[in-house]
Amino acid sequence: xxxAKMTVSGVEDEIDxxxxxxxxxxxxxxxxxxxxxxxSMMFRRGIIFAHRDLGAILESxxxxxxxxxxxxxxxxxxxxxGNLFFLKQALFFQKLGGTFYLPISNDETYVFKKSDDxxxxxxxxxxxxxxxxxxxxxxxxxxxxFVSTRTPKAYELAVKLxxxxxxxxxxxxFGFTNDTNVGQIFYTVMQSAHILFPQLREYGxxxxxxxPVGLDQDPYLRLxxxxxxxxxxxxxxSTYHKFMPGLQGGKxxxxxxxxxxxxxxxxxxxxxxxxxxxxxxxxxxxxxRAKGGDTEKDVAFQYLKFMFEExxxxxxxxxxxxxxxxxxxxxxxxxxxxxVERFLREHQQRKEKARKLIKKFLIQ
Amino acid sequence: xxxAKMTVSGVEDEIDxxxxxxxxxxxxxxxxxxxxxxxSMMFRRGIIFAHRDLGAILESxxxxxxxxxxxxxxxxxxxxxGNLFFLKQALFFQKLGGTFYLPISNDETYVFKKSDDxxxxxxxxxxxxxxxxxxxxxxxxxxxxFVSTRTPKAYELAVKLxxxxxxxxxxxxFGFTNDTNVGQIFYTVMQSAHILFPQLREYGxxxxxxxPVGLDQDPYLRLxxxxxxxxxxxxxxSTYHKFMPGLQGGKxxxxxxxxxxxxxxxxxxxxxxxxxxxxxxxxxxxxxRAKGGDTEKDVAFQYLKFMFEExxxxxxxxxxxxxxxxxxxxxxxxxxxxxVERFLREHQQRKEKARKLIKKFLIQ
Numbered sequence: 001x002x003x004a005k006m007t008v009s010g011v012e013d014e015i016d017x018x019x020x021x022x023x024x025x026x027x028x029x030x031x032x033x034x035x036x037x038x039x040s041m042m043f044r045r046g047i048i049f050a051h052r053d054l055g056a057i058l059e060s061x062x063x064x065x066x067x068x069x070x071x072x073x074x075x076x077x078x079x080x081x082g083n084l085f086f087l088k089q090a091l092f093f094q095k096l097g098g099t100f101y102l103p104i105s106n107d108e109t110y111v112f113k114k115s116d117d118x119x120x121x122x123x124x125x126x127x128x129x130x131x132x133x134x135x136x137x138x139x140x141x142x143x144x145x146f147v148s149t150r151t152p153k154a155y156e157l158a159v160k161l162x163x164x165x166x167x168x169x170x171x172x173x174f175g176f177t178n179d180t181n182v183g184q185i186f187y188t189v190m191q192s193a194h195i196l197f198p199q200l201r202e203y204g205x206x207x208x209x210x211x212p213v214g215l216d217q218d219p220y221l222r223l224x225x226x227x228x229x230x231x232x233x234x235x236x237x238s239t240y241h242k243f244m245p246g247l248q249g250g251k252x253x254x255x256x257x258x259x260x261x262x263x264x265x266x267x268x269x270x271x272x273x274x275x276x277x278x279x280x281x282x283x284x285x286x287x288x289r290a291k292g293g294d295t296e297k298d299v300a301f302q303y304l305k306f307m308f309e310e311x312x313x314x315x316x317x318x319x320x321x322x323x324x325x326x327x328x329x330x331x332x333x334x335x336x337x338x339x340v341e342r343f344l345r346e347h348q349q350r351k352e353k354a355r356k357l358i359k360k361f362l363i364q
Numbered sequence: 365x366x367x368a369k370m371t372v373s374g375v376e377d378e379i380d381x382x383x384x385x386x387x388x389x390x391x392x393x394x395x396x397x398x399x400x401x402x403x404s405m406m407f408r409r410g411i412i413f414a415h416r417d418l419g420a421i422l423e424s425x426x427x428x429x430x431x432x433x434x435x436x437x438x439x440x441x442x443x444x445x446g447n448l449f450f451l452k453q454a455l456f457f458q459k460l461g462g463t464f465y466l467p468i469s470n471d472e473t474y475v476f477k478k479s480d481d482x483x484x485x486x487x488x489x490x491x492x493x494x495x496x497x498x499x500x501x502x503x504x505x506x507x508x509x510f511v512s513t514r515t516p517k518a519y520e521l522a523v524k525l526x527x528x529x530x531x532x533x534x535x536x537x538f539g540f541t542n543d544t545n546v547g548q549i550f551y552t553v554m555q556s557a558h559i560l561f562p563q564l565r566e567y568g569x570x571x572x573x574x575x576p577v578g579l580d581q582d583p584y585l586r587l588x589x590x591x592x593x594x595x596x597x598x599x600x601x602s603t604y605h606k607f608m609p610g611l612q613g614g615k616x617x618x619x620x621x622x623x624x625x626x627x628x629x630x631x632x633x634x635x636x637x638x639x640x641x642x643x644x645x646x647x648x649x650x651x652x653r654a655k656g657g658d659t660e661k662d663v664a665f666q667y668l669k670f671m672f673e674e675x676x677x678x679x680x681x682x683x684x685x686x687x688x689x690x691x692x693x694x695x696x697x698x699x700x701x702x703x704v705e706r707f708l709r710e711h712q713q714r715k716e717k718a719r720k721l722i723k724k725f726l727i728q
Contacts (some may be wrong), residue, residue: 110523118520127590149516149519150516150520152514152515152516156513156514159471162545162550163547166414167543167549168543168545177531178535180531181528182526182529182531185531186526186549186550189547248520
């Protein structure tokens, strides 16, 4: 469960939205949408559909008070579009005035057995992950990336929080058993420490912090909020987004190359992946022309909507044309391919340049 | 249980020595005693009475190969004579050629609730504990003191070890329940990380390491040995000592001032404590002269034996005189008081000088 932090998955179907909204103070995004300045396409298109305490963030932004945006990365492999989706949300809040904190949880990768060599994972984080994150376009003055096992303040904060959670508490939330290893048990509070890290005295003390997540992760956020209050921190805010589908229409998973486009994929490889992606078009061209396609199911259209078509009017035209059958799934794939290929080429160039800039973005 | 690391207690009565020796490879010290060069009084007097794999240490010392000696300190309060007893054992092995590693487990203090303020405990460790440890007489070139939450390599190593222990394993050894907090659960592997720390690549890689302990702590050592083997480290060696009694004859406890002499006690305070210590003499002077005293029960005599009378012949004379009734308990107390007062004065002077030397002894 905890591994899902920066992966994308289609679990929202299983979630009782009404219950979450009723019991846990999660609200539809409409309650604050009007107050979001220069809303990104994720806000404009309902991709971010709910939030908790986002008002505190918007208030800080408006009054030019400090706030943070935080998302973690589990460095079990190359970054892919699902990860980029989180980073773009972080970038939006950074542009709004927030400082971006990014814990790289190499400890998580290891204790959850996504890697059998912690040292290699750590090297990989510094050599590949961090340059790729920087290449997304963050400002060095407002970005603090830290590697969990190399940042003593993270462990120190986890120790402080660790008295607040018993095995019973953790067991219930994370579905652990007596056979769960001690590393996984402790990582639950380390994750809380990552989220509260921006509020350490060294970084200016308590402040609103927004964490973009999927609704399935809300139990962990509630745990952090509970602990935060007891330890004198501001309870973190959160935004909830829909999941970007995998290439085959199911879940996107970094460990299944057929489901995702990695940010280091050769443009030609990405093109092939997109061409084979799940299509929402008709079974035949005739049928498509007659009945049109389903934009909700068409992966290429969804990728345009999530990330690759900034212009709402254009996206609306594409949607209309695809639904009417005037535009085919192949044509949408072609459009997406051009965008993705250009993005990958540019991203990879920026990543090469970023290799020399790491220190400017790193804590310690 | 885990808190007992550097405390002294009278639990050896409850231990099945034969079982330990038979099942777990603990041997009477006699098997190697003849090979210990310049044996300290603790070896000469049977205070260290058993060991496991001490041969590996003696072999390294003989061949001038690297080895380590390790003892931790839980900075829940001022150092007392019980702690000094561990440090003197470490000093002996340092003089034999070993490098002394001393983890200060401020995390342990906090998660086991011996302190409610981790930051204060950490400050106290740097300001009071470390200077007092240095004042015992360690060589800076062969001493590596580290504070657990301030040393990222310690957490990183604990993460590596944490996959090797499940909650079931830990639960049985440490007597945990579902209500145990996550910090205590993780500290079990952090303690293992402290013990294997001298074997990190950064410190020269795998090497024999001796840990002086009481027999009650053997289950934790067996856990470390088990994990060590799986992770490619040399299994730690250990020596087992008798417990130095508390001033009242029972356990010595740093949290009970009436049971121990602190290394920062005013000499006059220490004198009063010794005068009130449990005596092994007769009920009256007449009875004592007639029947003599019990050196096993006389706390002042035990302190001379454990630490304050270096000369075996002199100690023998005192023993004989007390047992025959020629020497009184009061006279032994007087003898001890003189030694302790002088020791405290000198230690406290050395501690003041040590305050400026901390960096030479510290990792990070």
